[in-house]
Amino acid sequence: MEKPKPSGGPPPVISVRGLWKVFGPKADQVPDSPELCGLSRRELMDKAGCTAAVRDVSFDVSPGEVFVVMGLSGSGKSTLVRCLTRLIEPTTGEIVFEGEDIRGADEKRLRELRRNKFSMVFQHFGLLPHRKVLDNVSYGLEIRGVGRAERARRAMEVIELVGLAGYENSYPDQLSGGMQQRVGLARALAGEPDVLLFDEPFSALDPLIRRDMQNEVIRLHHDLGKTMVFITHDLSEALKLGDRILIMRDGKMVQCGTGDELVGAPADDYVREFVRDVPRADVLTLRWIMRPVQPDDALDGPELGPDVVIREATRAVLAADKPVKVVQDGQLLGIVGDDEILAVVAGAEVGA
Numbered sequence: 126m127e128k129p130k131p132s133g134g135p136p137p138v139i140s141v142r143g144l145w146k147v148f149g150p151k152a153d154q155v156p157d158s159p160e161l162c163g164l165s166r167r168e169l170m171d172k173a174g175c176t177a178a179v180r181d182v183s184f185d186v187s188p189g190e191v192f193v194v195m196g197l198s199g200s201g202k203s204t205l206v207r208c209l210t211r212l213i214e215p216t217t218g219e220i221v222f223e224g225e226d227i228r229g230a231d232e233k234r235l236r237e238l239r240r241n242k243f244s245m246v247f248q249h250f251g252l253l254p255h256r257k258v259l260d261n262v263s264y265g266l267e268i269r270g271v272g273r274a275e276r277a278r279r280a281m282e283v284i285e286l287v288g289l290a291g292y293e294n295s296y297p298d299q300l301s302g303g304m305q306q307r308v309g310l311a312r313a314l315a316g317e318p319d320v321l322l323f324d325e326p327f328s329a330l331d332p333l334i335r336r337d338m339q340n341e342v343i344r345l346h347h348d349l350g351k352t353m354v355f356i357t358h359d360l361s362e363a364l365k366l367g368d369r370i371l372i373m374r375d376g377k378m379v380q381c382g383t384g385d386e387l388v389g390a391p392a393d394d395y396v397r398e399f400v401r402d403v404p405r406a407d408v409l410t411l412r413w414i415m416r417p418v419q420p421d422d423a424l425d426g427p428e429l430g431p432d433v434v435i436r437e438a439t440r441a442v443l444a445a446d447k448p449v450k451v452v453q454d455g456q457l458l459g460i461v462g463d464d465e466i467l468a469v470v471a472g473a474e475v476g477a
């Protein structure tokens with residue numbers, strides 16, 4: 126099991142350890158059986174009639190983080206995220222949310238958590254067709270027993286936030302797909318959840334609308350700072366939105382890291398293949414290409430931080446007649462010159 130790295134930051138919002146979800150008649154036996162665990166997907170089905178959708182996954186989500194779960198169809202993304210709120214009951218493992226053991230929660234507490242702490246945004250919006258936008262957005266508040274006037278006030282607030290003011294009295298089928306997904310977003314935000322869970326919310330939208338919606342999520346995240354867990358099978362979406370990305374394959378976590386870690390140091394051939402076509406200069410930072418200082422290096426060149434993306438540093442490095450010093454907190458970490466920049470821009474592999 127890959128151990129999550131300890132972090133010196135605030136305690137995680139969600140902490141998952143050794144999580145398994147196995148479907149099938151002998152599900153409980155699989156996690157503890159080295160023999161069954163060692164079987165391929167096909168063999169496990171033939172031998173025990175089981176599918177291990179999530180296999181021994183561990184990770185932490187930090188407050189305010191956009192945490193992306195990525196993988197091909199069937200890799201276990203939806204099952205993993207549904208296990209977080211026990212919409213799907215895990216087979217074994219630990220899930221701690223804001224310090225509370227979710228697996229120990231009774232039905233009543235789970236309902237409270239799902240209503241008040243988590244909100245989910247789905248691919249197929251899940252809007253109620255006979256209700257106006259305003260009433261769709263305030264539906265969760267209604268279930269919570271919030272009064273009519275307060276519901277309407279809060280719903281209008283989030284309708285404005287997602288750019289739908291003027292459409293509050295429309296019905297869902299009068300709106301485009303992108304607008305319907307904005308209603309889904311507004312509905313998720315209305316209850317002021319601590320965590321937003323997105324299950325491939327933009328997969329059904331056409332590319333331009335999809336880009337708008339991605340930007341909308343970035344803007345909302347910037348404005349509201351909510352913790353988000355976002356499922357996608359699209360690497361460019363993952364890189365655009367995710368502070369960190371967990372890559373799944375056949376239920377297992379293959380790698381969990383920042384976009385530049387996945388691109389600069391893929392854990393295996395599977396991840397390497399995934400990130401192969403990503404333009405390195407757009408994702409990697411100077412940290413990945415700096416070289417140690419040599420005795421004859423001129424040290425009176427310009428300074429840049431190690432987290433500057435190579436694409437943004439290219440002009441400054443090439444324009445300077447001395448190598449650029451990579452400096453953090455007053456400490457010289459390394460040097461970047463024309464050669465290092467050109468090697469990446471020309472497509473050489475870094476860290477592979």
Ligand SMILES: Nc1ncnc2c1ncn2[C@@H]1O[C@H](COP(=O)(O)OP(=O)(O)OP(=O)(O)O)[C@@H](O)[C@H]1O
Binds near residue numbers: 149196197198199201
């Ligand atoms: N209720 C279920 N019963 C049996 N097997 C299931 C069930 N739900 C999911 N699975 C299996 O678990 C595996 C993971 O499915 P899951 O839907 O989590 O993957 P995914 O990565 O979200 O895929 P997609 O992108 O297609 O939604 C698949 O092999 C799927 O067939």
